[in-house]
Amino acid sequence: MNISIEISLYPLAQEKFKTDIWAFIHKLRAIDGLTVVTNGMSTQVFGDYDLAVKHVMEEVKLVHQTIDSAVFVCKFISGDRSEVEAES
Template identity: 40%
Template sequence: MEISVELTFSPLQDAYEPQIIRLIKALRASGLTVLENPMSTQVYGAYTKVMELLTKEMYTSLEGVEQGVFYLKMVKTDRSDYEPHF
């Protein structure tokens, strides 16, 4: 099963950028399709691969901050090639 995940990580601390950068670099290095914009990061691929990656990297990210919040949306399909039709 293919999925699309939109992920936003918000460390609740002043020095938040290094943890966000670490997470994005880890996602990029995964071999999965990863797209970024200023508000979130999208990860696309097989359910088991995406979820294994996110479980590991979300844990590592939360370990690296005193407090943090993840926002996540998931769709059951690979939407990485989406283009507006209007």
């Protein structure tokens, strides 16, 4: 089963917020089997359900452990919506 996850990360009160966001994205891009697409508003992760959810949640936890305050807005959508997104 596949999943599509849309994530927006908002580090609060951080001077280096872009660095924190890109570090999060690069870690997800390093996972074999995941497709990670970014734009100015969010990051989309596509792949096997268990693989994607496991790694996204590990990275969310790491951000919360290393950044004083951060907000995540996430959408979890069943199926691979990467082709649908590309057609829009």
